[in-house]
Amino acid sequence: MQPRMTRAGLAPTHPVVAIDETGRPREVRIAGESPLTLKVDGHEVVTLMTLGTHPEALALGYLRNQRLIDELASIATVEVDWERETVQVSTFSGTGIADWQEKLRHRTVTTGCAQGTVFSCTLDKLYDVRLPQVEVRQSAVYALLAAIARHNEIYRQAGAVHGCALCRVAGGEPEILHFVEDVGRHNAADAIAGLMWLEDEPGDDKVFYTTGRLTSEIVMKTATMGIPVLLSRSGITHMGLELARDLGVTLIARAKGRHFLVYNGAENLVFDATPDPRRLQAAP
Amino acid sequence: MQPRMTRAGLAPTHPVVAIDETGRPREVRIAGESPLTLKVDGHEVVTLMTLGTHPEALALGYLRNQRLIDELASIATVEVDWERETVQVSTFSGTGIADWQEKLRHRTVTTGCAQGTVFSCTLDKLYDVRLPQVEVRQSAVYALLAAIARHNEIYRQAGAVHGCALCRVAGGEPEILHFVEDVGRHNAADAIAGLMWLEDEPGDDKVFYTTGRLTSEIVMKTATMGIPVLLSRSGITHMGLELARDLGVTLIARAKGRHFLVYNGAENLVFDATPDPRRLQAAP
Numbered sequence: 001m002q003p004r005m006t007r008a009g010l011a012p013t014h015p016v017v018a019i020d021e022t023g024r025p026r027e028v029r030i031a032g033e034s035p036l037t038l039k040v041d042g043h044e045v046v047t048l049m050t051l052g053t054h055p056e057a058l059a060l061g062y063l064r065n066q067r068l069i070d071e072l073a074s075i076a077t078v079e080v081d082w083e084r085e086t087v088q089v090s091t092f093s094g095t096g097i098a099d100w101q102e103k104l105r106h107r108t109v110t111t112g113c114a115q116g117t118v119f120s121c122t123l124d125k126l127y128d129v130r131l132p133q134v135e136v137r138q139s140a141v142y143a144l145l146a147a148i149a150r151h152n153e154i155y156r157q158a159g160a161v162h163g164c165a166l167c168r169v170a171g172g173e174p175e176i177l178h179f180v181e182d183v184g185r186h187n188a189a190d191a192i193a194g195l196m197w198l199e200d201e202p203g204d205d206k207v208f209y210t211t212g213r214l215t216s217e218i219v220m221k222t223a224t225m226g227i228p229v230l231l232s233r234s235g236i237t238h239m240g241l242e243l244a245r246d247l248g249v250t251l252i253a254r255a256k257g258r259h260f261l262v263y264n265g266a267e268n269l270v271f272d273a274t275p276d277p278r279r280l281q282a283a284p
Numbered sequence: 285m286q287p288r289m290t291r292a293g294l295a296p297t298h299p300v301v302a303i304d305e306t307g308r309p310r311e312v313r314i315a316g317e318s319p320l321t322l323k324v325d326g327h328e329v330v331t332l333m334t335l336g337t338h339p340e341a342l343a344l345g346y347l348r349n350q351r352l353i354d355e356l357a358s359i360a361t362v363e364v365d366w367e368r369e370t371v372q373v374s375t376f377s378g379t380g381i382a383d384w385q386e387k388l389r390h391r392t393v394t395t396g397c398a399q400g401t402v403f404s405c406t407l408d409k410l411y412d413v414r415l416p417q418v419e420v421r422q423s424a425v426y427a428l429l430a431a432i433a434r435h436n437e438i439y440r441q442a443g444a445v446h447g448c449a450l451c452r453v454a455g456g457e458p459e460i461l462h463f464v465e466d467v468g469r470h471n472a473a474d475a476i477a478g479l480m481w482l483e484d485e486p487g488d489d490k491v492f493y494t495t496g497r498l499t500s501e502i503v504m505k506t507a508t509m510g511i512p513v514l515l516s517r518s519g520i521t522h523m524g525l526e527l528a529r530d531l532g533v534t535l536i537a538r539a540k541g542r543h544f545l546v547y548n549g550a551e552n553l554v555f556d557a558t559p560d561p562r563r564l565q566a567a568p
Contacts, residue, residue: 014522019550021422021543022558028545033499033521049500049523138305159519159538160497183499183521213444215317215467216333235443237317237467238298239333254443259305261312266303274306 001073002198003060003089008080010034010052012181013158031160033183034082038062040069040089047085051154051161051182054191055080058182059087061194065221072197131228131248132204133265139273140169141231144176145255148209151179155211164188165209166196169229177201185212189221196225203227214240214253214263223247229268231255236263285357286482287344287373292364294318294336296465297442315444317467318366322346324353324373335438335445335466338475339364342466343371345478349505356481415512415532416488417549423557424453425515428460429539432493435463439495448472449493450480453513461485469496473505480509487511494518498537498547503527513552515539520547 013029020026037047038059045068050058056078063069069091080087144167152163162185166178178195182188189210196203203226210218214236220243222230229250236253241263244251250265258275297313304310321331322343329352334342340362347353353375364371428451436447446469450462462479466472473494480487487510494502498520504527506514513534520537525547528535534549542559 016522016525016547018545018547019553020545023553023555026545030519030525030547031521033523160499160521183497213467215444235314237315237444238300239317241300241314261302261304261310263300263302263314269303269307271307 003072003075003078005056005078006080008055008082010055010082012051012053012154012161029158031154031158031183035085036080037086038089039086041091041094042088048187049183050187052082053182054180054194055087057180057194057198058187058191059089059194060197061190061192063089064197065190065193065224067224072200131223131226133248133268134170134205134228134250135270136169136207136229136250136252136268137270137272140174141252141255141260142258142273143174144169144207144209144231145257147174147176148179151176152181152211154181162188162210162212164192164211166192166201166227167207167209167231168205169207170205174207177206185210186217186221189218193221193225207231210234213237214244214251216240216243219243219247219249219251223249229265231260287356287359287362289340289362290364292339292366294339294366296335296337296438296445313442315438315442315467319369320364321370322373323370325375325378326372332471333467334471336366337466338464338478339371341464341478341482342471342475343373343478344481345474345476347373348481349474349477349508351508356484415507415510417532417552418454418489418512418534419554420453420491420513420534420536420552421554421556424458425536425539425544426542426557427458428453428491428493428515429541431458431460432463435460436465436495438465446472446494446496448476448495450476450485450511451491451493451515452489453491454489458491461490469494470501470505473502477505477509491515497521498524498528498535500524500527503531503533503535507531507533513549515544 010032012032015027016030017025018028032051033049034052035047036050036055038045059078074091076092077090148165154161161181161183163181165176168175178192180188180191206227207229208222208227209231211233213234214232216239219240232253233256244264250268251263252260253263254261262269296316299311299313301309302312316335317333318336319331320334320339322329343362358375360376361374432449438445445465445467447465449460452459462476464472464475490511491513492506492511493515495517497518498516500523503524516537517540528548534552535547536544537547538545546553
């Protein structure tokens with residue numbers, strides 16, 4: 001059963017006038033950024049700064065990815081009120097928060113954009129995750145990159161956002177199921193986790209794409225969503241790589257045009273569309 | 285007087301082998317990312333994920349920018365221990381933490397990369413800041429952008445980092461006083477705040493440059509450092525703009541090559557190097 005939810009997504013961009021390098025005014029669009037305080041059964045959990053396009057999914061995905069709520073079925077309502085800058089989540093038991101005080105005390109502020117907060121319980125539970133080893137065809141990686149390039153609409157309008165995509169690669173044409181942009185890449189990842197929860201969508205046949213860097217926290221979130229493959233336009237950190245090795249996440253990074261580097265899980269890659277090296281420019 | 289400090293900066297990058305798009309192994313470098321738990325007089329404040337090149341300055345700048353400690357002179361020692369993943373700050377009074385418990389309770393997780401945490405006391409004190417209105421010559425902006433391009437060494441090696449620079453523009457040639465890269469742009473900003481504190485360097489004749497986006501939090505930090513001009517390669521958010529207007533921060537963003545957009549404080553710009561619009565390509 002789905003929780004009862006508002007549909008309070010905001011328009012992502014605002015028109016403003018800026019002065020360009022020739023001294024002339026230009027109307028341009030900039031990204032929104034709004035505080036949203038998440039409360040569960042009346043108890044404050046965190047304040048997120050968000051673009052605000054998917055506030056209900058963001059709240060759900062945050063609770064899921066931080067492992068603060070394990071079952072969607074335990075959630076009765078998700079109500080966003082932008083006037084009060086809050087999203088109220090109520091559980092059927094109404095007591096979900098009782099054992100969280102301890103969890104909420106130890107927070108790690110991570111390298112992540114936005115929501116760079118890992119509650120210690122997340123780390124404890126993480127090593128329960130067992131990810132399947134999934135074959136990824138190089139041709140599917142290229143098809144995804146081409147499809148994703150058509151999606152990042154807010155970035156093209158306003159910059160200042162990161163995009164994340166949930167992609168299916170197994171069987172047939174690769175497909176982008178969700179594409180979410182937010183001022184923080186972790187918000188975008190969490191909103192996708194919320195959408196997956198609402199649709200009861202498993203992660204094991206998916207690829208998670210992000211425009212952002214592959215730090216430890218994004219690897220953690222991908223594993224929490226049960227997704228075995230992480231694809232990024234940006235680079236990786238050493239701790240992101242170590243976690244990916246421990247958890248069995250295939251890491252494909254610096255993916256732009258025909259170039260990419262596989263930092264972990266290269267044995268899962270099927271090189272079925274290898275470019276002719278003589279025709280490739282040097283990787284950036 | 286300066287605090288007694290360790291000098292425990294880490295090497296920023298690690299060599300790893302990745303498989304490229306032709307299926308061949310390549311030795312590449314990736315950015316480090318290490319947890320560092322900040323304790324003051326034995327009390328845990330936060331765990332930061334950092335590249336680790338400037339851990340002492342990072343700890344100091346974090347305390348300064350979060351307005352948790354007001355005077356450098358109250359700090360006796362700053363000791364980094366990577367084995368224990370801690371940086372211990374001790375104050376002369378030894379009781380600095382007493383009134384902080386309340387401050388530490390309300391945290392906002394922001395859009396910032398890393399350290400996206402604003403304690404409510406920061407916001408309360410922020411509106412005390414009065415920034416001078418400083419003239420910025422367009423020729424100085426171009427000179428700074430050219431100088432900065434020579435600095436971001438770790439980004440060129442490994443990606444996955446943001447860079448921040450403290451620049452002097454008043455009088456003579458523009459000069460880069462500090463350039464710090466970190467896996468989170470807020471770490472880089474805080475490390476610079478720490479270095480400014482150690483050198484008793486005022487902010488009012490400076491420009492702060494960042495590769496990252498101008499969100500509310502980076503505008504806040506710049507104002508806290510007393511710096512009236514913020515320059516970025518990336519875009520801005522609406523809340524960043526509103527804060528800049530309230531606090532009087534000149535915002536120059538999307539600055540690449542000859543292009544830039546002034547979102548706030550255009551009256552402080554001196555257009556002394558305006559490119560011929562017929563020779564400019566369309567802004568990206």
